[in-house]
Amino acid sequence: MKKLAVLTSGGDSPGMNAAIRAITRKSIYHGIEIYGIMNGYQGLIEGNIFKMEVGSVGDIIQRGGTKLRSARCQAFKTDEGQQAGIEQLKQKGIEGLIVIGGDGTFRGAKALTEKGFPCIGVPATIDNDIAGTDYTIGFDTALNTIIAAIDKIRDTATSHERTYVIEVMGRDAGDLALWAGLAAGAESILIPEKTDDISEVVHRIQRGHERGKKHSIIILAEGVASGIDYGKRLEEATNLEVRVTVLGHIQRGGSPTAFDRVLASRLGAKAVDLLLHGQAGQMVGMSENKLVNYDIAHVLSIEHAIEDKMYQLSKEISI
Structure with a gap:
């Protein structure tokens, strides 16, 4: 191969720039x-493609977000959109x-590979919800942001x-909540993969109060419930003053950790x-x-799962 291209798509995650840098410089080497393709698959369909040089990725390894920007593209889910993207790539050789x-x-x-155009996927998502890899790019940075x-x-x-x-964050995957809760000593951790009745959380809070504990931290993945709604239910069930903090998109941003920079560089190369x-x-x-x-089709066929032993440990040491 003489010409390759790279794009970022979906939600941004810290370390994407490190991966772009590694891919660019490894190729040039x-x-x-x-x-580079701007704005993900949308930019691919539109032909928003430009040649990258060594200097194109200078001073980006420490930056969050993505230099190539990102966008969600419904059109690329169609056969016509995919074919249009392939034609744009072929026009540039x-x-x-x-x-x-x-x-x-x-x-x-x-989809592109099945249509005969070679593609490789690099996992980058703060949710850490991709099978076949222990960690995805951005997870460690987001985790440390939450812990802080x-x-x-x-x-x-x-x-x-x-x-x-x-x-x-964690609509379908509880890794962020589980890891952050365990690392920060939360009293209760609520994740989509496990069903925890609110009565169990109430019991844990009351048990703590009985031995003189005056405060509790409950980590709630967004896929379980709204933090505000859950806080109201908890306040009604305990007659205690409950405050709610929704961390939101602050979890996505920021300079990537050393771990994410190294991971992204290795995966990109x-x-x-x-x-x-070939x-x-x-x-x-x-x-x-x-x-x-691993084969992408195989990876996509596997349902993400949390580590049960870690989840059990979080319960055992938060008594």
């Missing part, structure tokens, strides 16, 4: 022309595409002897290697600190 994003992004890559917020809120919870519900060795329709990942790759 091997004498390959590399093209581009022979392979690397996509950075989550499962929606990978579905687009799978919880630590600050706990100071106030302690000072005012209140119960706090902290809503974090691996994606280029796969295309150069492999397509693959997702790169990290398993037990080793680079791996």
Whole structure:
């Protein structure tokens, strides 16, 4: 291959720029022309494609978000939209595409590969909800952002002897809530993968009060319930003063951690290697600190699952 392209799609995550940088410079190192596609699959359909140079990715490894921007594109879910994207790539002589994003992004890559255009997927989503890799790009940074917020809120919870519900991202996956709750010492962690009746949370709060505990931190993944609604229900059930904090999109931004920068760099470089060795329709990942790759179709067929032992541990040590 002589010409490759890269795009970012779906929700942004810290470390995407590090992956773009690695892909660009790895390609140029091997004498390959590399093209950036702005605004994800929407930009691909529109032909918003430009040649990248070494300097194009200078000073971006430390920046959150994505230099190539991101957009959701309904048109690309259609056969016509996918074919239009392929034609745009072929017009520029581009022979392979690397996509950075989550499962929606990978579905687009799978469709292109099935139509005969080679694609590789790089997992980047703060939810850490992609099978086949221990970590996705952006998860560690988002996790640390949440932990820092919880630590600050706990100071106030302690000072005012209140119960706090902290809503974090995670519509379908509870990794952020589980990891953050365990790391920050939350009393209760509520995630989409597990059913916790509010009575259990109430019992845990009351048990703490009986032994003199004056405050509680409850971490709630957005896929379970609205933090505001849950806080009201909890207040009615306990007759305690409950405060709610919804962290929202603050979890997506910020400078990526060292872990995410290194992970993104390794995965991005691996994606280029796969295309150069004639492999397509693959997702790169990290398993037990080793680079791996799996068929995208296989990855998309596996339902994400949390680690049950970690969830059980969170209950055992939050008594």
